[in-house]
Amino acid sequence: MIILYPKKEFTQPVIAECINPDVFQDKKLEEIALLRVWEGNKQRKLDELFKVEENKAENQPEGASITVHGDLSKVRKIGACMKSGEITINGDVGMHLGEEMKGGKITVHGNAGGWIGSMMKGGTIEIHGNAGDYLGAPYRGSSEGMHGGKIVVHGSVGNEAGAHMRKGIIKIYGNAGQFAGFRIRDGTIYIQKDSEGRAGACMKNGKIVVGGFLESVLPTFTIDSVKEKVKIEEEETAKGPFYLFLGDLTEDGNGKLYVSKEKNPHLSYYEKLL
């Protein structure tokens, strides 16, 4: 297991795609120290910015694993394109964590920036704090969102979580900002608490579950029924009752938007339309 400690407080963005178990695997400590990272517009060696240590304890999990201790909120692209192994971050982390990752696991014991798990295809990301905007969303302009995998956030997230999602699951145990599930085509987004609104705008298919307060449902959704419970994934069910809305009709969509009945008494007038 490799352990990294930042040597200073970063003031400029650091782009560290090389902090990736696949890259570290089969490399000696000296080789890892020489890997290249960008700090601002300067290229540096990894050990100029981080103290690199190896923990040779026994009973190590299979596959390479990396642990980072410290504030990485300026460090971007950690674990980008990773296929296997594990990264644990004890502290905050910056943007593009696990971008396009295909497998493995990233755990963050802290807050994370924007574009976490952007365009990811597989693997798991778990964040114990809050996450920024564009969780699992693609790069600006692109419509190729998350293609698989799982993101779990125990805190709250910003706007446009899961935009353009095509497959996979996002679970948010806190609140979500505006436009959660913007233009999703498939997959599941579960928001345990409140959503700031416009959830599921332009969705084509897939499932969004809002367990808390949602000020209003977009007018381009129609009410379908009231469900007692919703399956989130294997062995996890959200207890309702939930209003089930279908939409978004502007996109000729057939997505499912579940909104808690108990937390949203102001939506009760929809029941007349059932």
Next chain:
Amino acid sequence: MELLIRNGTVYDPLNGVNGEKKDIAVKDGKIVEKVNERKARKIDASGMIVMPGGVDIHSHIAGSKVNSGRLLRPEDHFKDFEPKTSVTRSGVGRSIPSTFTTGYRYARMGYTTVMDPAMAPLEAKHTHEEFNDIPMIDKASYPLLGDWWFVLEYLREGDIEECAKHVAWMMAATKGYAIKLVNPGGLEAWGFGHNVKGIDDQVPYFCITPREIIRGLCKVNKLLNLPHTIHVHTNNLGKPGNYVTAIETMKSVEDLADGNKPVIHVTHCQFCAFKGDDWRTFESGAEEIANYVNAHSHATLDMGQVIFTDTTTMTADGPFQFNLYELSGNKWVNHDVETETSGGIVPFRYRRKSYVHATQWSIGLELALLIKDPWKIFMTTDHPNGGPFIAYPKIVAWLMSKKARERTLKKINPRVKSRSLLSSIDRELGFYEIAIITRAGQAKALGLKSKGHLGVGADADIAIYNFNPEAADPSKKYKTLRKAFKRAAYTIKDGKIAVRDGEVVKSVEGATLWLDVQTSEPVEVSEEMKRRFKEYWTVEYENYPVTEHYLEIQRPISVKADV
């Protein structure tokens, strides 16, 4: 500076040089008979191919539409970027590269002259500003005149001479190079939400037909003695069954040809060689078009080859782009409707497994292989519509190697494989023919006297590729061939070594070419026209023309008109 390129295998079709071992001497940016051997810098090109610098007759590299494409597609750039080096500037690329990168990438493939085929006259200043920022290549642009109100009015009244004078003025005002027609009549109709359905369909309000516009501007082109023919993007582009329109368009000017001189260039012909009634019965109409072109000598074509990749389609043909947007469901921009055209931009991915896309791929190659005379068909991808220009080496490999074609055929939609004519075509082009379709033919069609050949007096634009035609067979070693054409061993621009081993070693300037059409008496702009500018245009008449100081490096070409 003097330069001597020794022992290369030279292909120079305009001078009839077919694979001879020859030395090429260069002095002061021109090709000369001989240079002082002791003083000159020598390049050893033994075991390499020497050709004139590449010429691209149709590639959207600059202008308002291209720039909107850049804005529309940040996702196109973020994975393809080039950091600055000691000689080049940084940039982003792929289907719509930034200006500097466009120049560098063309130069790396041995190209030295590129024509931007669609400039809305109202956006001419923008186009020339971008040209100023494209290094390494000479460039020019064709103003869109097929839907220009004044032209339509002159043609309605049948006043060809006045129309010619107006076009002469427009060439100078926009600093353009040739007359471009895009979906003639259709774009004017699109401004009001309509389109024309064929070349005999009437254009609303103006009461003339596309046929009259094409014929009229073809006559104008002849009166003005412009070096290039009219450059036509046909009506009904991108619709099944449109090969008929393409042939009718060529037929409509058949009688205007004198001798063997071409009078019309049908551009990105792949997109107008579709047969069938709808997308389900869609098939290739390349054979019919090739048969027509083989039997006539008044038309030239370019391929508009499709590459299986993610690209950005952009044409001045708004209605076509709207159809494409509806087909793809992707984001789009309808651009420049307020100007003399109506552009559209739609990101698009050509997929191997799609029957239609794979057929389109096949059509492009069929056209190039079925048309017997390489002087009539040129290699383009209609960059970026069929694919980015960086894919040219792939097309060279497909044209030169049946093996390469079969390899791709194996990967595409099986229905296309069994129905395509391509698998039955054995023709493989040689380097002489490749030199024609990538430079000599294009330069000849454009009337560029000092480009596309290596004769004495020509511009010293030279490409050297590291492929030995004596030691290796391009039809078998197509991968080596592709590599060689992707990264030119040397690109020499105006006698300066700009690229070496596929890397830019010197940033050289490229000039903007434009036509200075000299009419018998200077064209006077009528008060009526000025009045209309004041009343209807978004700019004042005084701000409309591009003045000469706008062009940083320019090379006007004087043309004596018959009016």
